[in-house]
Amino acid sequence: xxEKFAEYSKAPVxxxxxxxxxxxxxxxxxYSLSKIRDDFISDKYLFCGKSGNIGLAWKEASNxxxxxxxxxxxxxxxxxxxPVYHDIKAAIKGKDIICTDSLPASVLxxxxxxxxxxxxxxxxxxxxxxxxxxxxxxxxxVSDDVMQSEYFVGYEFKKNLLVVQQAVMI
Numbered sequence: 001x002x003e004k005f006a007e008y009s010k011a012p013v014x015x016x017x018x019x020x021x022x023x024x025x026x027x028x029x030x031y032s033l034s035k036i037r038d039d040f041i042s043d044k045y046l047f048c049g050k051s052g053n054i055g056l057a058w059k060e061a062s063n064x065x066x067x068x069x070x071x072x073x074x075x076x077x078x079x080x081x082x083p084v085y086h087d088i089k090a091a092i093k094g095k096d097i098i099c100t101d102s103l104p105a106s107v108l109x110x111x112x113x114x115x116x117x118x119x120x121x122x123x124x125x126x127x128x129x130x131x132x133x134x135x136x137x138x139x140x141x142v143s144d145d146v147m148q149s150e151y152f153v154g155y156e157f158k159k160n161l162l163v164v165q166q167a168v169m170i
Contacts, residue, residue: 002015002018014168014169016165017053018053019052019053020052020053020056021053021056021057021060022053022054022057022133023057023060024161024164024165024168025054025057025133025161026054026057026058026060026061027164027168028157028158028160028161028163028164028165029099029131029157030061030065031160031163031164032131032153032156032157032160033097033129033131033157035160036129036153037096040067040097041065041066041067042067043067043068043096043097044067044068044070044094044095044096044097044125045058045062045067045068045069045070045095045096045097045098045099046069046070046071046072046091046092046095046097046098046099046124047059047069047070047071047072047079047082047099047100047101048071048072048073048088048091048098048099048100048114048116048141049071049073049077049099049100049101049103049111049114049141050073050077050101050103050107050111051071051073051077051078051079051080052101053101054099054101054133055071055079055082055101056079058099059079059081059082062082069082069083070082070083070084070085070091070095071083071084071085072084072085072086072087072088072091072092072114073086073111073114074086074110074111074113074114076110077107077110088113088114088115088116088120089120089123092120092121092123092124093123093124094124094125095124095125095128096124096125096127096128096129097128097129097131098116098121098124098128098129098130098131098151099131099132099133100116100130100131100132100133100136100141100142101132101133101141102132102133102134102135102136102137102140102141103140103141108140111140111141114141115139115140115141115142115143116130116132116141116142116143116146117142117143117145117146118143118145118146118149118151120146121146121149121151124151128151129151129152129153130142130146130149130151130152130153130154131153131154131157132152132154134154134158136154
């Protein structure tokens with residue numbers, strides 16, 4: 001619908017979020033990463049979660065920007081054309097940026113063994129960061145201990161949402 005609307009609109013149309021993409025959120029995250037990383041494009045990214053608007057937006061950003069992205073999920077939840085792991089401990093090794101998305105109640109049980117915990121984050125590269133997309137839920141896609149750790153950047157990153165979305169509109 002948004003593409004059809006843009007086709008007939010005389011004014012620019014901004015995709016803030018659809019079921020298959022969430023570009024403004026990812027632009028804000030990349031801007032936030034640029035503030036804390038020397039070269040966030042050379043970092044290795046892991047998206048932990050099911051195929052959906054956040055994962056697909058990270059995939060699109062990876063295609064455009066050229067950074068390395070892989071996914072960790074249970075079989076049946078994969079994105080097309082993204083390297084996938086089905087073991088969280090193997091997936092996180094060698095990664096710098098760990099991203100998650102909230103999960104609908106209907107799939108929570110399928111993702112119990114994919115929860116990002118501090119123990120799991122300790123397997124990532126030195127100075128790795130955990131960037132969950134809100135709303136994020138303690139005890140679901142992320143554990144309480146990891147949200148209290150040095151890895152967690154969730155709230156700080158979201159402070160840039162308004163600035164980045166204003167820049168998009170300008």
